[in-house]
Amino acid sequence: MSTATRKPQVSAIVPAYNSACYIGQAVESILNQTYPDCEIIVVDDGSTDDTRSVLQPYCSRIRYIYQENQGVAAARNRGIQEARGELIAFLDHDDFFLPDKLAAQVASFEAQPQLGIVHSGWRRVDWRGEPLGDVEPWQKAPNLDLEDWVRWKPILLSAMMVRREWLERVGGLDTRFQQVCDLDLALRLTLMGCQSTWLHQITVCYREHDRNESRKTPLQAQESWTVLDNFFALPQIPQPIRQLESHYRYYTLVWSAWRLYHTGYISEMVPYLEKSLSYTPYSLTKTVSDWLKSFMRYTSECGGELDVFSLSNSRQWQQLMNYLLKF
Known part of the structure; x- marks a missing residue:
């Protein structure tokens, strides 16, 4: 297949920390995507539970990287450094993608090559994965321009896909932040001229449980x-x-x-x-x-x-x- 017609490869980056309960479903949700050209990078940020052993059955289909605990921003940055894909999809270890997530977002990039970010909606689920309700942030922030990012902060990194070249230009995520490195990233990218758009589709399930970092x-x-x-x-x-x-x-x-x-x-x-x-x-x-x-x-x-x-x-x-x- 020629370079001109080749679909962009996606790198799905999963930062993991003591995630034995949910990491299997996260990885399975990437493996079950309708878009085939995707590498999976799991960055284990110093887990002390059974995360590594849970991932063992997937060892031939994922790239597993272990590092000493440095925080989720550092884990994501390590994934970006290791990624080979032109497009980066992040997935938190306790969330999971819906089957068409990657295909739909890649299609948006192909239709609008100037884009740096494609964002989407998400489904809130409980600890078992049972639906609680859908979030459609474009209802409040329809333009997803700098004003929308600053005013509404419609952020969920697991619902986004980003061109790797923009992540490299901005210098990755700021490791000083434990909770809002994603918001800081979106603001810095947009201020640099990175264009964002909505995919009006629910693409990921965001799990709410008593151990949420949020x-x-x-x-x-x-x-x-x-x-x-x-x-x-x-x-x-x-x-x-x-x-x-x-x-x-x-x-x-x-x-x-x-x-x-x-x-x-x-x-x-x-x-x-x-x-x-x-x-x-x-x-x-x-x-x-x-x-x-x-x-x-x-x-x-x-x-x-x-x-x-x-x-x-x-x-x-x-x-x-x-x-x-x-x-």
Whole structure:
């Protein structure tokens, strides 16, 4: 087959850490793809459980790399360094692809060669893999341009495919971040001119369980703020984005506050809402109303319903309302 007509090879990178429970299903979901030209790279980031032995039956069909524990960003970077594919698909060890994931995203790249990122929707599943609900981020962020990335942060690396040349140009993921290295990557890529588009399709299942790294929400909230600090410190930020910096910071603080509340860190929620008062575009009364509306919307997007009575009658919320009386 000539180079001109050859389909791009995909490298699927799976960072693994103590992932014996789920890594088999992750690997199987790549092996069962309808797109055949894919190499699988599993980077074991210092697992101390049975991850290696679970992967043993796949040894002839995957590239297994072991390294001392350095964090998920370093594991992904190692995978990028080892990859031979033109396109990179990331898959967290506890998630799994739907069968047409790679084929559909490769087709998007072939149809639009200028693209650097093809993003898609995802299905939330429980620890057993049973569906909880579908997430279609393009409903809120239809353009997936720099403004959408900064405002909405519609990030799930397992739902994305990225041209390797862009990952190399940007220098890979920032290993200083444990929770938001994916968001930081998307912002840096887009700012460099990397074009993104949506594939309006659910392509991956995101597993929610009590050991999710994403449940480390205090660190996630802290790192999200640092990413914004780093982003807005750059001199090349377009002026329309810079003019809305306060708005973006407000949205980030409210979203972080909701994440903290949603995962049981209600006391940690309070400082983020207090800090949002320095950036709110609304009056004090409308700001409080917006907090509640935002909490209800985010909870609904996760398939739940906010217990407004429980929140508003909590000790922490009452203390927050007393704090607002000073304004």
